[in-house]
Amino acid sequence: MSELLAFILEHEQFRKARLPSLYSDFRNLKTTNLNGYHANVTAWKTILSAALAAGKGPDSNKLVLTTSDDLVSSLQTRECGRPLALGVVIAEALHNKELWNLDTFLARQESIYAWSYTGAVLNWGLTKAGIRGQPVDTRGMVHGRFVIVKNVEEAAKQITSTFAGHSSLTDRIFTADLFASEHAPTLSATDLKVLLRHLSRDNRVCAYSGATVKFLAPGEPAIITETDTTIAHLKSLLHSLSTRIVQLSTDIAACTARAQAAVANKNRPVALAALKSRKTAEGVLTTQLRARGQVEEVMASIQTAADNIELVTILDRSSKVLKGLNKEIGGVEGVDMVLDKLREETDTVEEVNRAITEGGVVIDEEVVEDELEAMMNEVKDAERAEKVRKELEEIPAVREPKQDEVIDRQLSDSLESMKLGNEEEKEENLSVHAS
Structure with missing residues (x-):
C-alpha cells in the first residue's frame, strides 16, 4: 500500500462504507443525485490537497499534483479497485480554477483571481446561451502537472505573516536559494517557483526576478534594483560563510578528539596528522571569521544608509505636511487676524454681561443680613x-x-x-x- 493510499484511507470522508461510491464511476450521479455527485468530487479534491500538503503525494511536490496512470494505480484497493471517476474530479477542479496547468500558471501575466468574477460571468452567459455547456466528463485520467490553488494560498499566507513585521531592507531581500533554505525548506524547486510567482503576481507582496526576492514595504514599487541584487548576494555570502564556520568548528573538534584518542593509544603518526589537520582548519576558520566580519560591517553600513534614506524621506514628507497646514492657517498674519477677531468677540461678550448685570434688581445687602440675624x-x-x-x-x-x-x-x-x-x-x- 502506497503512503498516499494509506493517508487517504485514514481520512474520515473515505471510511469503508463510502469507498464503493467514491471509487465507482459516479458520473451518472450528476443527473440522478447532484448532491451526491458534488459530495464525491469535493471529497476527492479535499483529500488530494491534504495529502500533498502533508508530503504524501506521488512525488516530492506539495503544491503541484502530477496526474498520470501511475497515480490511479497507486490509489487502487483490493476491495474497490481503481478510482474510476478520478479523471472527472480533475476535470471539475480545472473547470472551477481550483487547479491550474503548471506551465500556464507560471507563464500567466495577469492574476489568477482576475478570472474569478469576469470569467464566471462569461461562462454563465455562454452556458445560458447554449454556446458552452458543462465541463466534459472523461473516463480516463487527465495527464499533466497541475497547481493546487488551495495549497499555494496556505503556503503564501504563512510566508506573508512571517514578513508582516519586517521593515528593515536587508531583512526583506534574499536570493532565491537563500529564501528557500530559510523560509521554505520543505518545498521542491517546482513548488518554490509556483509560490514566488503567486506571491509576486497574485498577492503583490514581493518582487521576484528569478534570482532575487524582495518583500515589499507599504507603498514600495515592485521592482528589483541593482542595490537589491547586491544585498541579496551579500546575504547569501554571509550565510555561506556562517555555514562554513560552523563546519570548520565541527572539524576542529573532531581533529582534537582524534588526536587525543591517538595519543591514548600511543599512535604518534595519527596524532600528528590529526593535529596538522586541526591547525589547517583553524587557519581557514580565522580567515572565514575575518571575512564574515567584513561582510557584516558592509551589511550594517548598507542598512544604516537605507535607514537614513527612509528618515530623510519621512522628514521631507513631514515638511510638506507642515507647509500645507501653515498655508491653511495663513501664516503669522492669519494667526494675528484670528486673535484680533477673538479679542473683539471677547470684549463684546463682556459688554453684554455688564449690560445684563446693570439692568437687574438691586438687592440691599444689609437688609438681608438683618433678616438672617433674626432667624438665627x-x-x-x-x-x-x-x-x-x-x-x-x-x-x-x-x-x-x-x-x-x-x-x-x-x-x-x-x-x-x-x-x-x-x-x-x-x-x-x-x-x-x-x-
Missing part, C-alpha cells in the same frame, strides 16, 4: 427653651403641691422674661436699621 436668634431661643424643658423633666416627680405651683410660676416667669428679651432685641434691630 429665633433658632437660639428655641434651643434654650428646649434645654429648660429637659431640665424640668429631670426634677423628681414626687413633690408637694405647693412646690409644683412654685416651679410652674418660675417657669412662667422665665418664659415671659425670654419673650420680653426677644422683643427688646427686635426693637433695637429696627431702631438701628431705621437710623
Whole structure:
C-alpha cells in the first residue's frame, strides 16, 4: 500500500462504507443525485490537497499534483479497485480554477483571481446561451502537472505573516536559494517557483526576478534594483560563510578528539596528522571569521544608509505636511487676524454681561443680613427653651403641691422674661436699621 493510499484511507470522508461510491464511476450521479455527485468530487479534491500538503503525494511536490496512470494505480484497493471517476474530479477542479496547468500558471501575466468574477460571468452567459455547456466528463485520467490553488494560498499566507513585521531592507531581500533554505525548506524547486510567482503576481507582496526576492514595504514599487541584487548576494555570502564556520568548528573538534584518542593509544603518526589537520582548519576558520566580519560591517553600513534614506524621506514628507497646514492657517498674519477677531468677540461678550448685570434688581445687602440675624436668634431661643424643658423633666416627680405651683410660676416667669428679651432685641434691630 502506497503512503498516499494509506493517508487517504485514514481520512474520515473515505471510511469503508463510502469507498464503493467514491471509487465507482459516479458520473451518472450528476443527473440522478447532484448532491451526491458534488459530495464525491469535493471529497476527492479535499483529500488530494491534504495529502500533498502533508508530503504524501506521488512525488516530492506539495503544491503541484502530477496526474498520470501511475497515480490511479497507486490509489487502487483490493476491495474497490481503481478510482474510476478520478479523471472527472480533475476535470471539475480545472473547470472551477481550483487547479491550474503548471506551465500556464507560471507563464500567466495577469492574476489568477482576475478570472474569478469576469470569467464566471462569461461562462454563465455562454452556458445560458447554449454556446458552452458543462465541463466534459472523461473516463480516463487527465495527464499533466497541475497547481493546487488551495495549497499555494496556505503556503503564501504563512510566508506573508512571517514578513508582516519586517521593515528593515536587508531583512526583506534574499536570493532565491537563500529564501528557500530559510523560509521554505520543505518545498521542491517546482513548488518554490509556483509560490514566488503567486506571491509576486497574485498577492503583490514581493518582487521576484528569478534570482532575487524582495518583500515589499507599504507603498514600495515592485521592482528589483541593482542595490537589491547586491544585498541579496551579500546575504547569501554571509550565510555561506556562517555555514562554513560552523563546519570548520565541527572539524576542529573532531581533529582534537582524534588526536587525543591517538595519543591514548600511543599512535604518534595519527596524532600528528590529526593535529596538522586541526591547525589547517583553524587557519581557514580565522580567515572565514575575518571575512564574515567584513561582510557584516558592509551589511550594517548598507542598512544604516537605507535607514537614513527612509528618515530623510519621512522628514521631507513631514515638511510638506507642515507647509500645507501653515498655508491653511495663513501664516503669522492669519494667526494675528484670528486673535484680533477673538479679542473683539471677547470684549463684546463682556459688554453684554455688564449690560445684563446693570439692568437687574438691586438687592440691599444689609437688609438681608438683618433678616438672617433674626432667624438665627429665633433658632437660639428655641434651643434654650428646649434645654429648660429637659431640665424640668429631670426634677423628681414626687413633690408637694405647693412646690409644683412654685416651679410652674418660675417657669412662667422665665418664659415671659425670654419673650420680653426677644422683643427688646427686635426693637433695637429696627431702631438701628431705621437710623
